[in-house]
Amino acid sequence: MSVLRLRDVTVGYGARTVLDGLDWAVGSEDSPVSALLGPSGCGKSTLLRAIAGLEPLVRGAITWDGRDLAHVPVHRRDFGVVFQDGQLFSGRTVGQNVAYGLRRRRWSRAQIDERVRQMLDLVQLPDIAERRVTELSGGQAQRVALARALAPRPRLLLLDEPLAALDARLREELAFAIGDIVRAAATPTVVVTHDRAEAALLADEVSVMRAGAIVQSGTPTRLWRRPADEWVADFLGATLHIDAQAVGEALRTPLGDLEAATFGALPPGRCRLALRPESVRAEPAAPATPAAPTGVVTHVAALPSGLRLRVRTEALGEIDAVAERAVEVGETVSLRLDPSHVGVIGL
Numbered sequence: 001m002s003v004l005r006l007r008d009v010t011v012g013y014g015a016r017t018v019l020d021g022l023d024w025a026v027g028s029e030d031s032p033v034s035a036l037l038g039p040s041g042c043g044k045s046t047l048l049r050a051i052a053g054l055e056p057l058v059r060g061a062i063t064w065d066g067r068d069l070a071h072v073p074v075h076r077r078d079f080g081v082v083f084q085d086g087q088l089f090s091g092r093t094v095g096q097n098v099a100y101g102l103r104r105r106r107w108s109r110a111q112i113d114e115r116v117r118q119m120l121d122l123v124q125l126p127d128i129a130e131r132r133v134t135e136l137s138g139g140q141a142q143r144v145a146l147a148r149a150l151a152p153r154p155r156l157l158l159l160d161e162p163l164a165a166l167d168a169r170l171r172e173e174l175a176f177a178i179g180d181i182v183r184a185a186a187t188p189t190v191v192v193t194h195d196r197a198e199a200a201l202l203a204d205e206v207s208v209m210r211a212g213a214i215v216q217s218g219t220p221t222r223l224w225r226r227p228a229d230e231w232v233a234d235f236l237g238a239t240l241h242i243d244a245q246a247v248g249e250a251l252r253t254p255l256g257d258l259e260a261a262t263f264g265a266l267p268p269g270r271c272r273l274a275l276r277p278e279s280v281r282a283e284p285a286a287p288a289t290p291a292a293p294t295g296v297v298t299h300v301a302a303l304p305s306g307l308r309l310r311v312r313t314e315a316l317g318e319i320d321a322v323a324e325r326a327v328e329v330g331e332t333v334s335l336r337l338d339p340s341h342v343g344v345i346g347l
């Protein structure tokens with residue numbers, strides 16, 4: 001599989017630098033789908049536009065298979081692009097939309113018909129070639145936009161927040177589907193999103209972007225388990241950071257001991273842990289030992305995923321936790337860390 005490499009990529013609007021010496025590589029065999037994840041305004045769309053050839057570089061280079069793209073115009077890059085709202089041609093049918101890039105490339109009528117059929121099968125919308133695009137639901141429209149972008153066999157697909165305009169349930173369903181579709185088409189793909197769950201649903205590798213630079217890349221699991229710093233941990237959903245100390249086989253924390261071996265190689269001495277609400281389990285039962293950490297419940301909310309609590313503790317003040325059994329405000333609970341939801345920062 002071919003690889004897109006960015007080296008020292010710098011892009012600005014007027015005097016303002018938006019991408020600042022950015023290095024990145026996407027499209028490797030192991031990770032055909034890469035997500036670019038970052039908060040609003042960090043430069044994700046600018047980066048996608050620079051890759052597409054729509055923004056000039058102030059400095060640096062973008063190469064495809066080692067070849068510099070500086071003088072390759074947008075239409076010669078053979079990159080497919082899908083934006084947030086699909087941007088289908090509203091006066092045309094679904095089939096005419098999917099055929100658009102093929103007509104421009106002067107494919108024959110028979111080749112176009114066959115490819116349109118293949119693409120609509122791929123996005124699981126067979127039999128709608130004759131339909132007007134104004135009659136489609138939001139999810140169907142995004143599938144058609146994907147079919148249109150993939151039809152001319154682009155060597156790279158760029159998706160800019162492709163699910164942002166859809167409701168939550170459809171977003172999740174389509175996130176899996178888009179991942180399947182681009183892998184089936186064997187097209188390396190970059191998808192821009194500000195939603196960490198969407199990034200994990202879609203991509204093999206996630207790159208976290210902050211203020212014009214990539215701060216960490218890795219599999220979603222790697223990012224949850226080993227966030228590069230506290231900012232990355234928070235952006236990925238951490239609500240608390242605590243100190244921990246490796247002592248023999250144990251990792252000592254203000255919320256009890258963990259088995260150090262669970263975390264793989266840890267540096268000797270102190271480290272910092274990133275906790276999400278799911279990292280802390282609260283039990284209404286009294287603690288087994290007097291030394292076990294406890295807290296008093298101050299808030300309870302029933303979320304679809306289970307009970308979410310806020311608990312006042314002596315050592316750490318108010319912290320977030322989850323509970324499997326019903327608890328009430330004012331109740332004392334024992335607290336236990338769930339190592340499968342604990343991240344170690346900065347390794």
Ligand SMILES: Nc1ncnc2c1ncn2[C@@H]1O[C@H](COP(=O)(O)OP(=O)(O)OP(=O)(O)O)[C@@H](O)[C@H]1O
Binds near residue numbers: 039043045194
């Ligand atoms: N055409 C432009 N002219 C001037 N400034 C721009 C232009 N486009 C973007 N910017 C600025 O560049 C910064 C990065 O914008 P960009 O759209 O790349 O961010 P983003 O991470 O995609 O954000 P979002 O998730 O909100 O779309 C923002 O501060 C934005 O205001």
